[in-house]
Amino acid sequence: MDIAAVLSFLAAEDYTIAREVLQRGVATLFFIAFLSAWNQFPALLGERGLTPAPRFIALTTSDQAPSLFRWKHFTYTDRRLRIVCGVGMLAAVTVVIGLPQAGPAWTTIPVFGLMWWLYFSISSIGQRFYGFGWESLLLESGFLVGFLGSHEVAPSLLMIVFLRWFVVRVEFGAGMIKMRGDSSWRDLSAMDYHHQTQPMPGPFSRRAHLMPGWVHRSETLGSHVVQLIAPWLLFLPQPIASFAAVAIIITQLALVVTGNYAWLNWATILLAFAGISDSFLAWIVGGPWPGWGWPVSSGAEAADASASTAAVGSSDFPLWWAILIAVFVVWQCVLNAPALRNLFSPGQLMNASFNRWGLGNAYGAFGSMTESRDEIIIEGTLDPEATMTEGDWRPYVFKGKPGDVHRRSPSVAPYHLRLDWLMWFAALGDYRQSWFSRLIERIGSGDAQIRTQLGPDPFDGQAPALIRVRIFAYRYATGTERRQAREEGQPRPWWVRSNPRTMVEPTDLRDG
Structure with missing residues (x-):
């Protein structure tokens, strides 16, 4: 040789x-x-x-x-x-x-x-x-x-x-x-x-x-x-x-x-x-x-x-x-x-590891396709007398995930906004996990550390008197809807949301 x-x-x-x-x-x-x-x-x-x-x-x-x-x-x-x-x-x-x-x-x-x-x-x-x-x-x-x-x-x-x-x-x-x-x-x-x-x-x-x-x-x-x-x-x-x-x-x-x-x-x-x-x-x-x-x-x-x-x-x-x-x-x-x-297995695993060191893994994405979009919206108010339908409720803004229907979605990758990603899973049912209930508690109590993971604070660091959580169906605004809004002198929507459902009734979490 x-x-x-x-x-x-x-x-x-x-x-x-x-x-x-x-x-x-x-x-x-x-x-x-x-x-x-x-x-x-x-x-x-x-x-x-x-x-x-x-x-x-x-x-x-x-x-x-x-x-x-x-x-x-x-x-x-x-x-x-x-x-x-x-x-x-x-x-x-x-x-x-x-x-x-x-x-x-x-x-x-x-x-x-x-x-x-x-x-x-x-x-x-x-x-x-x-x-x-x-x-x-x-x-x-x-x-x-x-x-x-x-x-x-x-x-x-x-x-x-x-x-x-x-x-x-x-x-x-x-x-x-x-x-x-x-x-x-x-x-x-x-x-x-x-x-x-x-x-x-x-x-x-x-x-x-x-x-x-x-x-x-x-x-x-x-x-x-x-x-x-x-x-x-x-x-x-x-x-x-x-x-x-x-x-x-x-x-x-x-x-x-x-x-x-x-x-x-x-x-x-x-x-x-x-x-x-x-x-x-x-x-x-x-x-x-x-x-x-x-x-x-x-x-x-x-x-x-x-x-x-x-x-x-x-x-x-x-x-x-x-x-x-x-x-x-x-x-x-x-x-x-x-x-x-x-x-080549009929029971193919997605994103699976076969050893403790994570080498030689299985990969994959979107094994099932979601056909509709729900978004969780967390809102607070400084008015302790506010109700579910009345009061000055303001949304907590996330850095990347959809919320404000007039905001164009940002480009953030390859940086990873982990909380924003999990909020998508929460809307699919992951809200039953402990991390989500603790997130609501921390936001409701005005926790400064968790606010670093969110966008601009609607209350400038002050804890809200009440907090509520709703979930909406979201879809993209059509070109016709955006043109109509412009003709009416209104901000052009990026999203259209509908079908609000209550996840958390107005709650005082300031002592939480």
Whole structure:
């Protein structure tokens, strides 16, 4: 066996740009995730949070929820939580600016391992507020991309192929959960509802919802084609793999534009870059058709030179590094066996972990499509004599979720507004959970900490005399309704709400 030939084969020298995008991009998402925890964890899950992490830690074991905060010398406090977040953000910044990548081959592994462990320690005790598929997606991505190595070595072909398999788990898994879960995906009507009923609409969601029916059918069909077929094309030769990756990236960008899914779409975009070669990117900027042997023009030569400069990497691929990566990939394949079986199981699980460390997970979203939208509106008044139907009731505004019918939905992703997301689930029935009753109590008592998670306070920090909670049916205002409001000199509505129902009668919670 010619060891040199094997090592040359394992060195994926045409994927140095993909490595840069993956490592720096995932580090950026880690920075945002740690920042989100810094700003939100203490109010939602801290010592005085809605579902306090110290209590959760006391009621669970390290097998159920491994975490740095179980160490007897580092038990949870809000201050220590922010220390962890600060260290995590600092580590992320070092990768974004390229410090670990400038060291020996192995230096990216401990830096990404540190970010993974610190964020895993937060996520594992995050309970309902961290029960989202993109948490495990970020963690697993971060655990893997460190093994792409520094600039001292070329990216490993085994890691590039394994990351493509990761895309299959994410995209094909999501496609199959849709096909198995809801008839609206099978009859192509799902997108008739999605833009209006999704958890956190964005500024362009209304326009997308009001598109003609044939556009929605095309969206649904296109989603099936990209999620069920394109991921498998990543394993074909170039440039087919790159075109498949571009198709995935385009559909994910469409979701970025029309919704707010934290870093779910951005993480998927980054993973899809594992299918894009440097040669393909050079062709995009004017080079030859990748891999087809076309003559290179002078313009193409310049593009190749430019791409070569951007694609920092070395052809050196030492044997010890090849063995390390091979052992790591074999271990990961073993951990991925349950996820592989799950993909083809009639009882497919969505966003499931099969081991305590959250590696080799199952992913997916929207296995069932919500066809109507309800919104919970929390209101207060300073008038202790107010009734359910009379009085100066003012709504508490959330930072992202719909409320004021005249407010255009904001764009907040990849930042994650956790409380706003759970309010969508509360409207579907999750209000029976303890976090929701405690939220009402904290708002009603004028709690300053929980107010940091909301928009402008209608009472400037003063506790309301009474609080009430109602739920409304929401739909997007049509173009006709907006034009009519303008002609009448009224503010143009973004939403139309109807069918108010009482969830909590006027209650004095100031002593709560």
